[in-house]
Every structure is written in C-alpha cells, then in structure tokens.
Amino acid sequence: MVKHFIIFFSGFAVIFLQSSFFNILKSPFNSVNLFLFFLILLLLNGNKANVVWGLFFTVIAELYSLLPSGVLTFCTILLFYFIRYISGKFLGDNYFFSLSALIFLSVIFYNLLLTAILSLLRVFIPSVMAADISADTFIYIFYEIISAFFLLLLFYPPYSLIRTRFKF
Amino acid sequence: MKIFSFKVKFPFLIAAAFLLLIFFHYTGILSPAKDFTIKIFSPIQAKITRLALYINGKLSSNDEITTENYKKLEEKLVELSVENARLQLLEEENEQLKNQLKVVQNLGKSFVSCRIIGKDTALRTGLFNLNCGIKDNVTVGLPVISSQGVFIGRIYQTESRISQLMPVTDPKIKIGAAILNDEQTMGIITGRGDGLLKMEYIPKGVKIDTEMLAVTSELEINTPKDLLIGSVVESTADPNNFFQSAVIKPSFEINDLTVVTVILP
Numbered sequence: 044m045v046k047h048f049i050i051f052f053s054g055f056a057v058i059f060l061q062s063s064f065f066n067i068l069k070s071p072f073n074s075v076n077l078f079l080f081f082l083i084l085l086l087l088n089g090n091k092a093n094v095v096w097g098l099f100f101t102v103i104a105e106l107y108s109l110l111p112s113g114v115l116t117f118c119t120i121l122l123f124y125f126i127r128y129i130s131g132k133f134l135g136d137n138y139f140f141s142l143s144a145l146i147f148l149s150v151i152f153y154n155l156l157l158t159a160i161l162s163l164l165r166v167f168i169p170s171v172m173a174a175d176i177s178a179d180t181f182i183y184i185f186y187e188i189i190s191a192f193f194l195l196l197l198f199y200p201p202y203s204l205i206r207t208r209f210k211f
Numbered sequence: 212m213k214i215f216s217f218k219v220k221f222p223f224l225i226a227a228a229f230l231l232l233i234f235f236h237y238t239g240i241l242s243p244a245k246d247f248t249i250k251i252f253s254p255i256q257a258k259i260t261r262l263a264l265y266i267n268g269k270l271s272s273n274d275e276i277t278t279e280n281y282k283k284l285e286e287k288l289v290e291l292s293v294e295n296a297r298l299q300l301l302e303e304e305n306e307q308l309k310n311q312l313k314v315v316q317n318l319g320k321s322f323v324s325c326r327i328i329g330k331d332t333a334l335r336t337g338l339f340n341l342n343c344g345i346k347d348n349v350t351v352g353l354p355v356i357s358s359q360g361v362f363i364g365r366i367y368q369t370e371s372r373i374s375q376l377m378p379v380t381d382p383k384i385k386i387g388a389a390i391l392n393d394e395q396t397m398g399i400i401t402g403r404g405d406g407l408l409k410m411e412y413i414p415k416g417v418k419i420d421t422e423m424l425a426v427t428s429e430l431e432i433n434t435p436k437d438l439l440i441g442s443v444v445e446s447t448a449d450p451n452n453f454f455q456s457a458v459i460k461p462s463f464e465i466n467d468l469t470v471v472t473v474i475l476p
Contacts, residue, residue, distance in 0.1 A: 063256040063329035067263035104332040106245050112236040115333055
C-alpha cells in the first residue's frame with residue numbers, strides 16, 4: 044500500500060516537474076525528460092500494477108499535451124512491449140550498464156516512435172502539432188540520452204534495491 | 212487475470228482500456244475529472260513554472276550588469292517603447308488616438324487573466340499551457356497580451372480548463388503587422404525560432420529604419436490594432452525578391468511572464 048502511495052505521489056510530481064519546470068528551461072536543460080525516465084523505470088520493474096500505473100500517469104500527462112488523445116498512451120503501451128522484449132531477451136539483469144543500455148534503447152525507441160506516429164498523423168490530420176524532423180530532433184534525442192544517463196546515476200542505488208524482474 | 216470467471220489475457224485488457232479511454236475522451240465523459248485535475252494543480256504548476264522562468268532569467272543574464280539593474284532597464288525599455296508607440300500614433304492622426312483609447316478601454320472591459328502553468332509534456336514546441344479555457348470564454352485565435360499591453364501571441368488550442376498559447380516567437384505563427392513609419396507599412400510577422408521575429412512581405416522602396424516599432428495591424432481577426440509587438444533591429448532587401456524583410460526584436464521577455472491577458476472578442 045505504501046509503495047503504491049509513493050508511486051502515486053512521485054508520478055504526479057514527475058508530471059508537474061516535467062511540464063512546468065524542465066520543459067520551460069532553456070536548451071540543453073529542457074532535454075531532461077524526467078517523465079520518460081520515470082515511465083521506463085516503472086515499466087522495467089515488471090509487474091502488472093506498475094504497467095497500469097505507467098498508463099495512468101501517461102493519461103494524466105496527456106491532459107497537458109496538445110497531441111490527440113491516446114497517442115501518448117499508445118506509445119507507452121508499445122514502449123512497455125519493447126522493454127519487456129529487450130529485458131527478457133538480452134538485458135534482464137540488474138547491472139548498471141544493462142540498465143543504461145536499456146534506457147538508451149528505450150529513449151531512442153520512444154522518440155522515434157512518437158516522431159513516426161506524429162508524422163503519420165499529420166498526413167491525415169494537418170492540424171496536428173508536431174516538431175519538424177531536422178538535425179535538431181536528433182541532437183535533442185542525444186541530449187535526452189545523456190540526461191537519462193545522469194538521472195540513472197542518481198537513481199540507480201535505490202532503484203536496484205527495489206527492482207524485480209518481469210513475472211509475466 | 213480472471214474477470215467474471217473468464218480468463219482474460221493482459222494485452223487484451225490493456226487494448227480494451229486504451230480503446231475505452233479514447234471513447235471516454237471523445238464523448239467528454241472524462242472532462243470533469245480532467246477539469247478537476249487541472250484546477251487543483253494549476254497553482255502549484257504556476258509556482259514551479261515561475262521558478263523555471265526565474266532560473267532561465269538567471270542563466271541568460273549578463274554578468275557585467277547586475278540582474279536587478281538589468282531587469283529595471285528592460286522594464287523601462289518596454290515602458291518607453293509602449294509610450295513611444297503611443298506618441299507616434301498621437302502625431303499621426305487624432306482619429307488614431309481615439310481608436311487606441313477605445314482599445315485601452317476595451318481591454319479593461321473584456322479580458323481574462325491566465326497563468327502560465329508550463330509547456331506541452333510530449334512535444335518540443337514553444338507553446339505554453341495556460342490555466343484558462345473554454346469555460347473562461349477563451350477560444351482559438353484570441354490575442355494574448357502582457358500586463359504592459361505588449362502583444363505576446365495567440366491562443367492555439369483550447370479545452371475546457373486549459374489552453375495553449377503560441378507566442379509570436381514561434382516559427383509557425385503568422386501575424387498581420389504594421390511598421391510605424393510614415394506609410395504604416397504592413398507585412399506578416401513570423402517567429403524565427405531564436406527569440407527574434409521576421410517581418411516579411413514589406414514592399415520594396417519603403418524605408419525601414421532600426422528602432423521603428425512594429426504593431427498589430429487591422430488585418431488580424433479579433434485583435435485590436437496598434438498593439439506593440441517589437442522594434443526593428445535590421446532590414447534586408449533581396450534584389451531577386453519583390454519584397455524586403457525586417458528582423459524585429461519582441462518587446463517582451465518570455466521569462467518575465469507569469470500572468471498574461473487574453474483579449475476576448
């Protein structure tokens with residue numbers, strides 16, 4: 044019960060910090076994607092409750108997004124399956140470098156997936172707001188990976204203690 | 212997972228929940244919950260945003276000038292620019308003064324103040340979230356000004372309790388504007404993405420000097436004319452083009468904004 048309370052409050056805190064703090068900061072500090080990092084850690088800690096929490100927070104995050112409803116949730120579902128596959132096949136252990144590699148791949152996967160979905164949506168709904176794909180997009184993803192690495196350095200010690208492997 | 216004695220696979224549950232969520236969103240069933248969340252948390256978000264904007268201001272401040280003096284000078288500059296725009300209009304024609312007074316009076320009558328509560332959680336855009344929406348009579352396309360009366364941008368999208376402000380510095384915006392020279396030359400202002408603006412479609416042969424002021428023109432729907440946008444920094448004329456363009460520095464500093472005013476129609 045306490046664990047769920049912690050997840051609940053930290054989830055909200057992460058969403059508000061992301062939307063109201065990190066996104067406002069100037070480049071490259073606005074590359075810190077705390078929400079995605081939190082989501083990856085949540086989905087990595089493989090049990091059904093955490094997946095449901097991940098989806099719940101994605102729905103809350105969608106309140107503060109211009110995207111058509113459901114796009115972020117869809118990305119989170121696919122991210123979950125991606126993490127589950129990678130974690131099950133190659134990087135299932137609890138070592139720091141395994142987690143780093145997993146987060147590295149997940150950040151790339153999530154960003155490319157979101158960019159692809161938005162580009163596709165734009166064909167059908169021209170009013171969809173999407174960042175144009177340019178060199179900046181990849182620079183941004185690079186910064187996001189770097190920041191995720193630093194976040195992992197910060198959060199690895201407590202996280203490695205509580206992490207459990209996928210049970211399903 | 213067992214539901215009503217049927218064994219349901221987890222992926223199907225997720226897919227069902229996802230489809231239900233989309234359905235609930237588009238039918239508006241989730242609106243009260245969304246409104247409640249935004250209303251409850253917007254004061255906290257406004258404070259966090261203020262902190263982020265303060266840090267931004269610190270990051271971009273010049274070390275040689277103290278931050279306090281710099282801020283005061285910036286404020287003074289904006290005030291003087293607004294005053295200068297007003298004086299130029301006074302000299303132009305008495306009718307324009309009347310119109311401007313009407314605009315000022317109108318601003319006092321129908322407007323709504325909104326707090327900036329952050330940015331989009333998923334997109335890397337320059338759009339800001341405001342804590343007012345359709346329930347506050349805020350609709351798409353309405354102009355947004357600062358407390359000093361400087362034109363900041365337009366409402367890009369709105370929901371019941373939240374809306375998105377597209378600042379004039381965004382490359383996707385297009386604003387009908389006029390330069391306060393003898394002819395009040397019109398053009399289209401768009402953001403450059405680096406904090407400055409570009410005014411295009413200015414006819415060739417028109418003299419554009421630096422420090423000339425750019426204001427909103429009557430071509431803008433729902434927007435009062437003569438709202439200050441910025442001042443000319445540079446003008447360029449391409450010999451292969453029918454038009455010339457100018458670089459405009461906006462008269463507002465986005466990091467100083469926490470509360471903005473949406474002018475209602």
